Amino acid sequence: MNRRPVFLITVLCFGFAFFYIPILSMIVYSFNASRLATVWGGFSTKWYVSLMSNRQVIEALMLSLKIALVSATIATILGTMTGITLARFGKFRGRMLFTGLVTAPLIMPEVITGISSLIFFILMADWIGWPGSRGFTTITLAHITFSMVFVSTIVQARMLQADRAIEEAAMDLGSRPWQVLFDVTLPVISPAILSGWLLAFTISLDDVVITSFTTGPGATTLPLLIWSKVKLGVTPDINALATLMVLTVGMGVVVAGIVMNRAEARRRADERMAYRSND
Amino acid sequence: MAAPAEPFLRIEGVSKRFGSFQAVRDVTLDVAKGEIFSLLGGSGCGKTTLLRMLAGFEEPSAGRIFLDGRDMAGVPPWNRPVHMMFQSYALFPHMTVERNVAYGLKHEPMSRSAKAERVREMLELVQLTPFAARKPHQISGGQRQRVALARALARQPKLLLLDEPLAALDKKLREHTQFELMSIQQRTGVTFIVVTHDQEEAMTLSDRIAVMDKGEVRQVGTPNEVYEFPNNRFVAGFIGSINTFEATVIAREGGALRLAVPAFGAEVLARDVPGVSPGQAVTMALRPEKAGISRTRPETVNAFEGTVKDLAYFGKDSLYRITLPSGTLVQAHAVNARRGAEVADWDDAVWLGFEPESVLVLAE
Structure with a gap:
C-alpha cells in the first residue's frame, strides 16, 4: 500500500520542475559576478548593491x-x-x-x-x-x-x-x-x-x-x-530585483500560512473548551 | 380559560401575501399581558411570517397590530418594544457573551454603570456569569441559547418573540431548558410569543396555543382545550394521535349523541356538542389513551370486541392496534402499571371500551 505510483511521482516532479526551475535559475544568476546574464562568472552580491543605489x-x-x-x-x-x-x-x-x-x-x-x-x-x-x-x-x-x-x-x-x-x-x-x-x-x-x-x-x-x-x-x-x-x-540587476520580489512574496505567503495555522489551532482549542463546558 | 379581558397584544384581521402566495390569512388574536402564547403548526403554516410581522421585519398586507394600545403599523423593528430570539440564535460572532447581552442597551438612555449592572443581572438570570468573556463559538449550544435569551431580555421588552426556541437543542437539554424558559418568564413577567412546530413543546410551555394551518388560525385555546376539545379535524389530528371514523348522527338523547358508526358495526354514544343535528354526517374521534382494553367485557356504555393485531411495547406503556370485525384498525394506549401484567398479546381476543365523554364529535 505504501508504494506510491511511479507515474504520479514523475508527473509531480515535472510539474514542480517546470514551475520552479526558471525562478531558481533567476535567483542563482542574480548572484552572478558576470555582466552577461547567461554566463556564470563567480559569486557576487554587487547587483544588489547597485540596485539599492539605483x-x-x-x-x-x-x-x-x-x-x-x-x-x-x-x-x-x-x-x-x-x-x-x-x-x-x-x-x-x-x-x-x-x-x-x-x-x-x-x-x-x-x-x-x-x-x-x-x-x-x-x-x-x-x-x-x-x-x-x-x-x-x-x-x-x-x-x-x-x-x-x-x-x-x-x-x-x-x-x-x-x-x-x-x-x-x-x-x-x-x-x-x-x-x-x-x-x-x-x-x-x-x-x-x-x-x-x-x-x-x-x-x-x-x-x-x-x-x-x-x-x-x-x-x-x-x-x-x-x-x-x-x-x-x-x-543581472533585474535578476536581483526579481529575486527580492520573490523573497518578499514568499515571506508574505509563509507569514500568512503561520497566522492561519495558529488561528486554526486556536479554533480547535476553543471547540474543545466549548465541548468541555457543555452542560 | 376565557379570552383575556384587556388584550395586551391585539392582532386584528392580519393577512400577508408574497406575490401570489398567501402566507397569513385574516388572523385575529388577543394575547394577555404576561402570557406564554404559542403559535403551533407545520412548516409553511404562516407562524414564522406572523412572528416576523410582530417584530416589524414584514409589514402586514392587510389588518392591524396593536401592542399595549399602540398601532404598530409603519413602526420599524428598531423602534418596537419587541425583541426576538432567533432560531439560529443570531449571536454576534465577533463579540463576547457580555457584549452580545449589552448590545441592546447601547441605545438606552442609561448610565454606564446602570448598563453594566443590567448586563450582570441578565448573565446571572441565565447562569452565564463565568462565561461573560467568551465568544459565541467558545460555548456550547445550550449556553448560546441562553445568551440569545439574555440579550433579548436585557432591554426589558414588552413582548418577547421566540422562534423555535428549543429546536436546535438535543432532547435531554430541551426538557431542562423548557422549564428554565418558563421560570424565567415568570420571574421577568414578559409576555412570550413562541413559534413552534413541536406540539409537546407547545403543550408544556404555553398558557394558550393558536394552532395554525395554511396561514389560518384553526383553534385558540389552553393546551387542555386544544387537546381534549379540538373543534375541527385538523387540530384533532395535529395535536397528539387520534383514531377517526366516519359517522352519522342518529339522535340526541339525554345530553348525549347517538352515532351510527359503520366501522364499529354498531351505535356509539358520544358527548353532546352544539351545532350538530340528527342525520348529519360527522367525524367521530377517539384518542388512543381513552380507549381501554380488557379481556372481559368492560362496564362502559361503549364496548366492542376485537383482536390484537399489533402491539408496540414502550416500557412505561404499550400501544395496541386492535382489529374490529369490520376490519377497521383502532389504536389504544395502555399504561403498564404492574410488572408482568400486560393486558393482552398478539392475536388475543379483547374488549375495547370507552366512555361517551371521551368521544369527540367533529362536525367539520
Whole structure:
C-alpha cells in the first residue's frame, strides 16, 4: 500500500520542475559576478548593491507601492459597497443585468480595459480639461475600476454565506440600518474585505497592460521599468530585483500560512473548551 | 380559560401575501399581558411570517397590530418594544457573551454603570456569569441559547418573540431548558410569543396555543382545550394521535349523541356538542389513551370486541392496534402499571371500551 505510483511521482516532479526551475535559475544568476546574464562568472552580491543605489528603481518601486496602496484602498471601499448592495438589495428590475455589468470586467481582456480607459481620459481632457497629463492619478483610477470588481465579488460571496438573522437581530435590538452595517455586517465580513484588499493590492502592483495605457511621461511603475529594461536585454540587476520580489512574496505567503495555522489551532482549542463546558 | 379581558397584544384581521402566495390569512388574536402564547403548526403554516410581522421585519398586507394600545403599523423593528430570539440564535460572532447581552442597551438612555449592572443581572438570570468573556463559538449550544435569551431580555421588552426556541437543542437539554424558559418568564413577567412546530413543546410551555394551518388560525385555546376539545379535524389530528371514523348522527338523547358508526358495526354514544343535528354526517374521534382494553367485557356504555393485531411495547406503556370485525384498525394506549401484567398479546381476543365523554364529535 505504501508504494506510491511511479507515474504520479514523475508527473509531480515535472510539474514542480517546470514551475520552479526558471525562478531558481533567476535567483542563482542574480548572484552572478558576470555582466552577461547567461554566463556564470563567480559569486557576487554587487547587483544588489547597485540596485539599492539605483534611484530609478527605488522611485519606480515607491510609485508602484503608492498606486497599489491608494487604488486597493479605494477599490476596497467601493467594491465592499457594491458587494453588500448586490447581496442585500433584494430583487429589483434589471438585477441580472446589473450583476452581469459588475462581473464583466473580470473576463474583459486587459487590453480592452486599458484602451477604453485611455480613450476615456483623452475625451475627459478634451471636454473638461482634466486630466491635464497622465500619470499617478490616471493609473490609480484605472486600477480602481478593474480591481474593485474582485473585491465586490469576494464580498458578495461572503455576504450570501452570512446568516441574515444576525443583521436582523441587531436591528431588532434597536440599531438603525447604518448602525447595523458598522456594528455587525462589516466586522463579520472583515476577513473577506481584507482578502479583497490584498488581492486588489497585488493586482495593482504587478499590472503592466492597463498601466502602460494610462501612464504618462515621468510615471514609471516597477513592472513598467522591468518591462522596458528587459526589452534592452536581461541584466543581472533585474535578476536581483526579481529575486527580492520573490523573497518578499514568499515571506508574505509563509507569514500568512503561520497566522492561519495558529488561528486554526486556536479554533480547535476553543471547540474543545466549548465541548468541555457543555452542560 | 376565557379570552383575556384587556388584550395586551391585539392582532386584528392580519393577512400577508408574497406575490401570489398567501402566507397569513385574516388572523385575529388577543394575547394577555404576561402570557406564554404559542403559535403551533407545520412548516409553511404562516407562524414564522406572523412572528416576523410582530417584530416589524414584514409589514402586514392587510389588518392591524396593536401592542399595549399602540398601532404598530409603519413602526420599524428598531423602534418596537419587541425583541426576538432567533432560531439560529443570531449571536454576534465577533463579540463576547457580555457584549452580545449589552448590545441592546447601547441605545438606552442609561448610565454606564446602570448598563453594566443590567448586563450582570441578565448573565446571572441565565447562569452565564463565568462565561461573560467568551465568544459565541467558545460555548456550547445550550449556553448560546441562553445568551440569545439574555440579550433579548436585557432591554426589558414588552413582548418577547421566540422562534423555535428549543429546536436546535438535543432532547435531554430541551426538557431542562423548557422549564428554565418558563421560570424565567415568570420571574421577568414578559409576555412570550413562541413559534413552534413541536406540539409537546407547545403543550408544556404555553398558557394558550393558536394552532395554525395554511396561514389560518384553526383553534385558540389552553393546551387542555386544544387537546381534549379540538373543534375541527385538523387540530384533532395535529395535536397528539387520534383514531377517526366516519359517522352519522342518529339522535340526541339525554345530553348525549347517538352515532351510527359503520366501522364499529354498531351505535356509539358520544358527548353532546352544539351545532350538530340528527342525520348529519360527522367525524367521530377517539384518542388512543381513552380507549381501554380488557379481556372481559368492560362496564362502559361503549364496548366492542376485537383482536390484537399489533402491539408496540414502550416500557412505561404499550400501544395496541386492535382489529374490529369490520376490519377497521383502532389504536389504544395502555399504561403498564404492574410488572408482568400486560393486558393482552398478539392475536388475543379483547374488549375495547370507552366512555361517551371521551368521544369527540367533529362536525367539520
